[in-house]
Amino acid sequence: MASSLSLFLAKRYLFSRHQSGFAAFISASSTLGIMLGVCVLIVALSAMNGFERVLAQKLLSIVPHGELINVERPMIQWQDNINQALEHPRVLAGAPVVKSQAMLQKKGQLKGVELRGVDIRLEQQVSDIAQYVNSGSWQDLSQENAIIIGQGIANKLSLSVGDKVQLLLPKIAKQQFGQSFPAPQVFNLTVAGTFKFGGVIDDSLIYLNLSQAQTMLNLSSEQVQGIRLKVDSIFSAPQIMREVANQMTRDYVYIYDWTRTQGHLFSDIQLVRAVMYLALSMVIAVASFNIVSTLIMVVNEKRSDIAILLTMGASPATIMSCFILQGLSNGILGTLLGTGVGLYLADNLTEIVRLLESLFNTQFLSGDVYFINYIPSHIVSSDIIFTVVIALVMSLIATIYPAWRATKVQPAQVLGQA
Structure with missing residues (x-):
């Protein structure tokens, strides 16, 4: 019963026409920020995975996996050693x-x-x-x-x-x-x-x-x-x-x-991957915590409604769940949109980069310098799942404080001022 009421109230407040323009703008910007962060993170991780796969499949196809070189004298009867x-x-x-x-x-x-x-x-x-x-x-x-x-x-x-x-x-x-x-x-x-x-x-x-x-x-x-x-x-x-x-x-x-001999390439990829993941995760975090501003403004606007609900017997958990669901909806929407767009771009990254190269008459990777002349991409499901989970968890964390503040509304004080 409480969960149904929380969901009903969350939907009503989410699609309310009386929401202030500034709060609506902050809400939209948080959704857009999460979408962009998730999208770019998926594309970047897919590119890094692509470089790792090319490293394994191409470069290491001619670079020996391992060598045993004699120290003091030439190796004799090498056939027996092999x-x-x-x-x-x-x-x-x-x-x-x-x-x-x-x-x-x-x-x-x-x-x-x-x-x-x-x-x-x-x-x-x-x-x-x-x-x-x-x-x-x-x-x-x-x-x-x-x-x-x-x-x-x-x-x-x-x-x-x-x-x-x-x-x-x-x-x-x-x-x-x-x-x-x-x-x-x-x-x-x-x-x-x-x-x-x-x-x-x-x-x-x-x-x-x-x-x-x-x-x-x-x-x-x-x-x-x-x-x-x-x-x-x-x-x-x-x-x-x-x-x-x-x-x-x-x-x-x-x-x-x-x-x-070639491990520095793999180490560089791992380093860039870690830095990129950290930086883009911070982008998602900043976008997620815009939800805090949105919900605080919504809580301030709905103080009278919250007081009436508490007076009618609604529990603090119901009120808190209502605003958590309302804020989390922005995170879910942004994550879904970002995942969809990111998967599409990652799946077509090589063709998109080649199109950009032809439009701007340039080449991002030179085969004379690197061992490939294109941007590879490889989608790994575990990276997608981890990115989605991180975005949703950050969105959920961002809703907790404003939702908790909503439960501290004093009905007598609010209704007495009405």
Whole structure:
């Protein structure tokens, strides 16, 4: 009975034509503020989720999930080490790697690069780099003196498939005090292909076949610097790599995983996500507490009605519930509208941003700087639910004080002044 009366009174006051214009404006602004806060928060979280998904699906498709690099000497019998690593139930694939810092030279131009000597077949099991070769073929890497380079390197040195280029490697030798540094080793190579992935990877990475890299670095066919592993869960990579390393008791190894090489990107996304969530939650909070102003004005306007209701036997709980429902309706309406609009924008965020780019003739993300050139979006239901709950809880909290003040109206004092 009391709840029915509270609901009836809340509806009557909510749609009352006698409500002051200023109170109606504050009420509408609180609803609009909650709607905008919820909408922007859903869109922002979806964008952050999109970046996380692209990070996992694209960047980590060519960046090794983990590497085990020998400390004191080259790794021998690498096939046995890979087979031993594959015994771990969460390791999906493994491949050998030889790597070094080097310089590429074309005429008078130089470019610092990261050299990767890989097994052509096994590398495709731990990396999708072959899918990003945009000229030439990944299999062409098997040719003698062949090299595949990033598109950024090709642009810097004006290289294309078939061009000759010189690779400069430091000569490993013990130095004595006062002795000059030895001249670098020079190798003549042929560009067999280029790959275009995006970001700094295109500007720094080159691939050689494993046997060629072993010859350059004075390693035998059984020697490599380490192995690269692909695991079933990228976020469990640090733990899995430690477990695999503990199984390999023959040599000391450096344990690397993607969180050490590319983890800053994920950390940046998480930081931006947390700051954005905090800032937009404050926007929702400010909009929600506009409800306080609205309800206080309504309570002051309805003091006579409240006094009559109390005189007729209405309980303080009924009065309080009436104003809580009235204020909460603004929060519910704003949350529903914000959720609907936010879901629509988040679902079409990539297309909307591309439309804005075409209208303003600009590009928000450059593929030459970042590893993608579009704004991704991925809607996660838990984020939506949490956002809705936060907005409703803030709206409910904002109604408590004005509703409690309504129960403190003194009927004798109010009606005596009427």
